Amino acid sequence: MIFIATAIELEARPFIEKLNLKKNPDHHLYNIYTGGDFALIVTGVGKIASAMAVTYMLSHFPVPDFFVNAGMAAGDEGVGIYLINSIKDLGSERSVYPAMLLDIDLPEKPLCSSDRVLSPDEVKKGYLYDMEGIGFFLAASKYLTNDRILLFKYISDNGIADGNLSRERIESAITESSALVAEKIKDLTMYKKEMKTTLVDKARFDAFADYYLMSTTSRKDLLKLLTYAQFIGRDPRHLLLINETVAKASRKQAGIRFIEELKNELLP
Amino acid sequence: MNYYRKNFSHIYVEKAIKDHPETERILESFPHSTIVDIERYMDVFSPTYQDFYSEKASQKIILAKSVSTLLFPGAPVCQSFGNDHFYYCSGVMNCIYDCEYCYLQGMYPGANMVIFVNLEDTFKEVEALLAKHPVYLCISYDTDLLALEGILGFVKKWIEFTKLHPSLTVECRTKSAGFDLVEALDIPDNFIFAWTLSPDEVARKYEHRAPNLSARLESIKRAQSKGLSVRLCFDPILHVTNYLLFYSAFFERVFSELDIDLITDVSIGTFRISKSYLSSMRKKRPCEITTYPYETSGGYYSYSDAVNTKLLDMAEKEISRYIPAEKIFRI
Numbered sequence: 192m193i194f195i196a197t198a199i200e201l202e203a204r205p206f207i208e209k210l211n212l213k214k215n216p217d218h219h220l221y222n223i224y225t226g227g228d229f230a231l232i233v234t235g236v237g238k239i240a241s242a243m244a245v246t247y248m249l250s251h252f253p254v255p256d257f258f259v260n261a262g263m264a265a266g267d268e269g270v271g272i273y274l275i276n277s278i279k280d281l282g283s284e285r286s287v288y289p290a291m292l293l294d295i296d297l298p299e300k301p302l303c304s305s306d307r308v309l310s311p312d313e314v315k316k317g318y319l320y321d322m323e324g325i326g327f328f329l330a331a332s333k334y335l336t337n338d339r340i341l342l343f344k345y346i347s348d349n350g351i352a353d354g355n356l357s358r359e360r361i362e363s364a365i366t367e368s369s370a371l372v373a374e375k376i377k378d379l380t381m382y383k384k385e386m387k388t389t390l391v392d393k394a395r396f397d398a399f400a401d402y403y404l405m406s407t408t409s410r411k412d413l414l415k416l417l418t419y420a421q422f423i424g425r426d427p428r429h430l431l432l433i434n435e436t437v438a439k440a441s442r443k444q445a446g447i448r449f450i451e452e453l454k455n456e457l458l459p
Numbered sequence: 460m461n462y463y464r465k466n467f468s469h470i471y472v473e474k475a476i477k478d479h480p481e482t483e484r485i486l487e488s489f490p491h492s493t494i495v496d497i498e499r500y501m502d503v504f505s506p507t508y509q510d511f512y513s514e515k516a517s518q519k520i521i522l523a524k525s526v527s528t529l530l531f532p533g534a535p536v537c538q539s540f541g542n543d544h545f546y547y548c549s550g551v552m553n554c555i556y557d558c559e560y561c562y563l564q565g566m567y568p569g570a571n572m573v574i575f576v577n578l579e580d581t582f583k584e585v586e587a588l589l590a591k592h593p594v595y596l597c598i599s600y601d602t603d604l605l606a607l608e609g610i611l612g613f614v615k616k617w618i619e620f621t622k623l624h625p626s627l628t629v630e631c632r633t634k635s636a637g638f639d640l641v642e643a644l645d646i647p648d649n650f651i652f653a654w655t656l657s658p659d660e661v662a663r664k665y666e667h668r669a670p671n672l673s674a675r676l677e678s679i680k681r682a683q684s685k686g687l688s689v690r691l692c693f694d695p696i697l698h699v700t701n702y703l704l705f706y707s708a709f710f711e712r713v714f715s716e717l718d719i720d721l722i723t724d725v726s727i728g729t730f731r732i733s734k735s736y737l738s739s740m741r742k743k744r745p746c747e748i749t750t751y752p753y754e755t756s757g758g759y760y761s762y763s764d765a766v767n768t769k770l771l772d773m774a775e776k777e778i779s780r781y782i783p784a785e786k787i788f789r790i
């Protein structure tokens with residue numbers, strides 16, 4: 192799954208359309224849209240709103256492969272879409288860093304998250320500015336490793352304090368930028384976290400261990416051996432064969448013997 | 460399709476050393492990398508939650524300033540070769556190679572490579588120690604410094620420093636095939652290159668990205684052809700399927716190809732690791748090496764005594780056909 196967080200409904204709309212998302216009727220605290228491999232939440236503006244919404248999402252849905260924050264930013268860079276490589280909280284001066292492992296073909300910029308709209312002379316060259324990034328990242332990084340948290344920010348204007356952030360101006364910029372971002376987000380579905388293989392079927396393992404009246408320690412030892420077996424090319428399922436003729440009184444000992452013999456069999 | 464960026468796509472630079480000459484020199488090697496300014500290296504090296512193996516797939520460099528000591532007393536599981544005052548220096552954290560048995564995976568939270576560029580401060584520290592007693596210092600434990608020579612040039616600096624200090628003995632351990640990068644230098648006797656060698660079967664399967672045996676042997680031969688006496692480390696010897704078959708052929712190859720008179724000494728050891736590192740490695744990288752049913756003693760995991768003895772006896776017996784027993788150090 193890929194989750195997307197946008198601050199406002201306007202930013203969400205192009206994704207809803209491009210990714211065929213439908214409003215999820217089970218959630219009333221937030222507007223959440225789901226469909227296929229994607230889920231989108233409209234967080235509200237500001238770092239606290241963003242962090243709360245991300246936490247809500249991650250505590251109500253299984254942890255996704257990626258969590259993406261997409262939205263407008265300001266700054267005196269050229270109009271465009273940027274992948275964020277560092278996020279500074281202008282309140283605490285603390286910085287965090289997405290891992291930048293995936294080969295996403297977009298220019299990069301550092302992002303500063305502010306609690307208020309900045310005046311032009313507070314804006315440093317080379318930086319983008321938003322109000323959510325840091326909250327989004329910090330909340331998401333409680334659940335996901337930092338290589339799975341991505342921020343795409345788009346710039347449409349460089350006069351954030353000129354009071355001209357009209358709906359039309361934002362809407363047209365968002366529509367243009369979001370098409371490309373949606374494609375980038377779709378690309379992420381090709382990159383799935385390797386599934387951790389279930390080494391041994393749990394029901395089968397439990398049945399085996401229960402039959403031989405294994406203690407917790409013996410169960411742990413057996414599980415470790417079966418894991419090792421898999422890495423040396425042995426199929427753990429073929430190793431767990433219950434000998435149904437063992438009398439109940441002898442099973443505990445038989446289990447201990449089984450572990451010892453299995454170890455001898457597996458070691459080079 | 461490779462979804463990961465190339466290694467070193469990003470170089471993170473601590474503000475404190477942004478203008479350090481080493482920083483500027485190192486950055487020249489990476490004209491296409493994205494440079495990201497950072498306050499503290501730990502913010503990138505050890506954030507809240509990271510994935511060691513994803514990071515290893517696209518390693519980044521972090522240039523930092525060491526603010527506390529980088530010299531540490533040698534650990535009991537490390538071979539001192541009979542030297543007193545045994546220290547190691549952790550001037551670079553993490554390695555470009557990817558050995559499945561490497562303790563760095565258990566020791567460090569992330570796979571990015573931290574390079575402390577203010578080597579001059581470490582030199583001062585070593586000189587302070589030398590004022591008290593001779594020092595035996597391993598400079599390439601938590602990394603492979605020779606493998607990084609093309610971008611760092613730190614081995615050259617250490618060679619020059621060692622030349623000035625006769626009571627200092629430096630060991631530079633490596634699996635690199637890059638001896639040519641320092642070949643032209645005047646290397647003093649108290650600077651010892653130590654090559655870790657493994658059979659190709661082991662190198663191919665467990666020492667990812669590291670040069671194969673032939674390439675390492677070629678590098679050693681270049682060193683020997685300069686008259687340099689080298690140390691060989693057969694460590695860790697691994698208890699893996701068919702080990703008897705290939706270790707024996709391996710020792711024969713090594714000692715028939717190299718100049719035996721130019722081998723200072725040899726160390727042999729089996730896989731051993733602290734309990735906490737192995738538990739961390741098992742979580743990060745379940746594999747044949749980490750899931751082996753080791754036995755524990757004194758806070759360390761290793762093979763059973765019987766297996767350790769079997770492996771070390773086998774190695775010692777093979778090696779002593781070529782090298783006098785007093786030159787073989789066993790852990």
Ligand code: SF4
Nearest residue numbers: 554556557558561602
């Ligand atoms: S060469 Fe040494 S430091 Fe590098 S990964 Fe291998 S064992 Fe670790």
